[in-house]
Amino acid sequence: MREWEKNIRKVVPYVPGEQPKETSVIKLNTNENPYPPAPCAERALRSMDLDLLRRYPDPAASTLVKAIAGFYGLEEAQVFVGVGSDDVLALAFLTCFHSGRPILFPDITYSFYDVWAGLFRIPYETQPLDEDFKIRTEDYERENGGIIFPNPNAPTGILLPLSEVEKILESNPDVIVIVDEAYIDFGGTSAVPLLEKYDNLLIAQTFSKSRSMAGMRIGFLLGNPELIRYISDCKYSFNSYTMNQTAIALGAEVIRDREYFSQCTQKIIETREWAKEEFRKLGFLFTDSMANFLFVTHPLYRAEDIFSALKEAGIYVRHFSHPKRIANYLRITVGTRDEMETLFSFLKQYMPKQ
Amino acid sequence: MREWEKNIRKVVPYVPGEQPKETSVIKLNTNENPYPPAPCAERALRSMDLDLLRRYPDPAASTLVKAIAGFYGLEEAQVFVGVGSDDVLALAFLTCFHSGRPILFPDITYSFYDVWAGLFRIPYETQPLDEDFKIRTEDYERENGGIIFPNPNAPTGILLPLSEVEKILESNPDVIVIVDEAYIDFGGTSAVPLLEKYDNLLIAQTFSKSRSMAGMRIGFLLGNPELIRYISDCKYSFNSYTMNQTAIALGAEVIRDREYFSQCTQKIIETREWAKEEFRKLGFLFTDSMANFLFVTHPLYRAEDIFSALKEAGIYVRHFSHPKRIANYLRITVGTRDEMETLFSFLKQYMPKQ
Numbered sequence: 001m002r003e004w005e006k007n008i009r010k011v012v013p014y015v016p017g018e019q020p021k022e023t024s025v026i027k028l029n030t031n032e033n034p035y036p037p038a039p040c041a042e043r044a045l046r047s048m049d050l051d052l053l054r055r056y057p058d059p060a061a062s063t064l065v066k067a068i069a070g071f072y073g074l075e076e077a078q079v080f081v082g083v084g085s086d087d088v089l090a091l092a093f094l095t096c097f098h099s100g101r102p103i104l105f106p107d108i109t110y111s112f113y114d115v116w117a118g119l120f121r122i123p124y125e126t127q128p129l130d131e132d133f134k135i136r137t138e139d140y141e142r143e144n145g146g147i148i149f150p151n152p153n154a155p156t157g158i159l160l161p162l163s164e165v166e167k168i169l170e171s172n173p174d175v176i177v178i179v180d181e182a183y184i185d186f187g188g189t190s191a192v193p194l195l196e197k198y199d200n201l202l203i204a205q206t207f208s209k210s211r212s213m214a215g216m217r218i219g220f221l222l223g224n225p226e227l228i229r230y231i232s233d234c235k236y237s238f239n240s241y242t243m244n245q246t247a248i249a250l251g252a253e254v255i256r257d258r259e260y261f262s263q264c265t266q267k268i269i270e271t272r273e274w275a276k277e278e279f280r281k282l283g284f285l286f287t288d289s290m291a292n293f294l295f296v297t298h299p300l301y302r303a304e305d306i307f308s309a310l311k312e313a314g315i316y317v318r319h320f321s322h323p324k325r326i327a328n329y330l331r332i333t334v335g336t337r338d339e340m341e342t343l344f345s346f347l348k349q350y351m352p353k354q
Numbered sequence: 355m356r357e358w359e360k361n362i363r364k365v366v367p368y369v370p371g372e373q374p375k376e377t378s379v380i381k382l383n384t385n386e387n388p389y390p391p392a393p394c395a396e397r398a399l400r401s402m403d404l405d406l407l408r409r410y411p412d413p414a415a416s417t418l419v420k421a422i423a424g425f426y427g428l429e430e431a432q433v434f435v436g437v438g439s440d441d442v443l444a445l446a447f448l449t450c451f452h453s454g455r456p457i458l459f460p461d462i463t464y465s466f467y468d469v470w471a472g473l474f475r476i477p478y479e480t481q482p483l484d485e486d487f488k489i490r491t492e493d494y495e496r497e498n499g500g501i502i503f504p505n506p507n508a509p510t511g512i513l514l515p516l517s518e519v520e521k522i523l524e525s526n527p528d529v530i531v532i533v534d535e536a537y538i539d540f541g542g543t544s545a546v547p548l549l550e551k552y553d554n555l556l557i558a559q560t561f562s563k564s565r566s567m568a569g570m571r572i573g574f575l576l577g578n579p580e581l582i583r584y585i586s587d588c589k590y591s592f593n594s595y596t597m598n599q600t601a602i603a604l605g606a607e608v609i610r611d612r613e614y615f616s617q618c619t620q621k622i623i624e625t626r627e628w629a630k631e632e633f634r635k636l637g638f639l640f641t642d643s644m645a646n647f648l649f650v651t652h653p654l655y656r657a658e659d660i661f662s663a664l665k666e667a668g669i670y671v672r673h674f675s676h677p678k679r680i681a682n683y684l685r686i687t688v689g690t691r692d693e694m695e696t697l698f699s700f701l702k703q704y705m706p707k708q
Contacts, residue, residue, distance in 0.1 A: 013586075059370050236369075
């Protein structure tokens with residue numbers, strides 16, 4: 001090892017789902033929305049003022065912040081935007097989990113949490129989900145330096161009722177509790193109304209799933225204005241201008257179209273519930289996902305084998321080999337009805353005895 | 355202070371130059387390019403495949419990386435892209451300056467360096483510029499945990515000859531030396547050829563100045579493949595998908611148009627040299643800037659007063675009140691010839707005795 005290498009921060013990075021370059025595959029591996037963004041996105045893109053390209057964007061991305069605040073009936077000072085929910089969560093980790101005490105999150109959850117903890121040298125303790133893959137709120141009553149969990153949880157899709165989210169907030173008034181609501185719009189109940197009551201609550205959301213804009217990288221945090229200011233200070237200490245002109249313009253347009261949004265999420269919910277029935281008929285076991293993906297296992301087939309067979313057939317799903325408890329599960333994004341039918345007709349052939 | 359506030363990382367953020375919302379002002383305060391990006395940017399934007407919006411971008415932004423590598427005649431593995439040069443520099447600080455020993459940079463320089471050091475708790479020592487605002491290479495021969503300096507330096511615009519850049523590299527084989535070349539394309543000589551010889555050299559560049567794309571947020575690092583991989587690991591531990599679809603598409607197109615690029619930078623260089631003459635006629639003193647800005651002072655007028663008078667007249671320039679040594683200077687971006695003529699006709703009126 002050369003001398004300069006000794007000074008390097010070495011980390012084990014998060015590995016994102018595959019982004020195959022062929023467009024012919026059925027992509028059910030990264031929880032993208034199968035429907036295009038609201039039509040106003042196209043108009044915004046095609047009519048964009050070209051002079052904006054050479055000029056720095058508004059560092060506060062006010063147009064976008066205002067539109068998000070408007071959607072949730074919050075003040076602008078309660079909204080922080082960034083380059084996807086990973087960006088805003090990374091900044092939230094850096095800013096809020098600075099006590100030196102271990103933060104808490106579930107043992108089976110979004111696999112980026114321990115990566116951020118590793119990057120920023122934040123100690124953590126994972127809390128095991130119960131035998132049904134559920135979060136036990138009592139596990140979050142111990143001394144800690146902060147809490148984070150997705151709701152619905154990933155990759156299980158299981159929703160924690162709002163009353164239980166509130167229980168966790170009640171027992172932890174002295175630390176920041178982050179509820180990662182990337183998948184909340186597919187039938188869950190957001191913690192947004194709790195913001196009034198709990199100044200230590202931070203909610204993360206994204207345009208990547210329910211708003212069909214994974215390609216534009218827009219995520220946001222909702223919280224009390226002081227907390228948002230602290231995170232904003234850290235952001236301004238990292239990169240003044242994170243949101244480019246197209247992200248600001250398209251994001252602000254898309255969130256205003258409430259009708260398209262609700263039609264689109266409703267279609268995905270319907271396809272998901274129908275897909276649950278289809279999986280049941282094929283003998284799969286699965287959690288009652290309230291997200292835009294399903295988390296399934298089969299008592300007679302190895303998840304890894306199904307994964308590979310599907311991939312060979314041009315259908316990408318996600319398989320996590322760690323932790324062991326979920327190694328025989330697959331996470332399958334809810335695509336269009338057509339895409340799901342292709343999936344099921346493949347599975348019916350693959351599992352002839354069912 | 356509430357209990358949770360005690361756990362928060364508190365920082366003093368960088369303050370970016372003003373981005374006025376009125377478009378009628380003459381904006382010479384943030385070193386944007388006065389010319390639009392290469393015409394292919396418009397074509398790429400207008401013809402973009404809309405399906406890309408809903409899909410995650412390629413996390414490696416390979417199209418863009420490949421185009422940048424092509425421009426410089428480097429391997430793709432030597433290129434790292436991010437959301438503007440601030441993003442890639444922040445990640446470089448986080449990754450490369452991890453020794454615990456103080457890093458070194460000039461006392462008058464890009465004012466983000468000490469902010470990143472503060473954010474990541476990196477100790478640093480500033481090295482004073484000489485009486486002519488020049489970097490003294492011998493100041494960088496002491497024990498350190500890494501070195502960073504812009505070339506040309508900001509806000510002075512003074513270029514360090516490549517031989518002196520090499521002297522600094524020669525004396526510091528065991529730490530990473532970052533040469534921040536945000537302004538190199540306006541007449542400077544890039545350190546790119548030194549990459550072959552020094553595996554501890556990291557070069558930062560940006561699309562915001564010479565490529566007229568401040569609004570798209572594209573910056574990049576050039577370095578040896580192993581070093582780039584370490585930084586990339588940190589990036590993948592922070593945010594998998596930083597470059598959105600439009601940034602990747604437009605960036606890759608724009609860098610291919612070498613002719614437009616050289617015409618555009620040439621025009622700015624010509625306007626800059628002409629502007630130096632105009633400033634001289636008005637009694638200004640200034641450094642021999644090789645950037646797309648001028649760094650000027652007047653023996654008879656306070657910089658702050660000129661700044662305010664210009665602002666009132668709708669001409670924005672930049673004034674730094676710290677450090678004291680430059681408090682009587684203004685940093686003025688080189689705009690179009692027309693914009694500069696408006697500036698000078700205002701100054702001629704403002705300084706009647708000259």
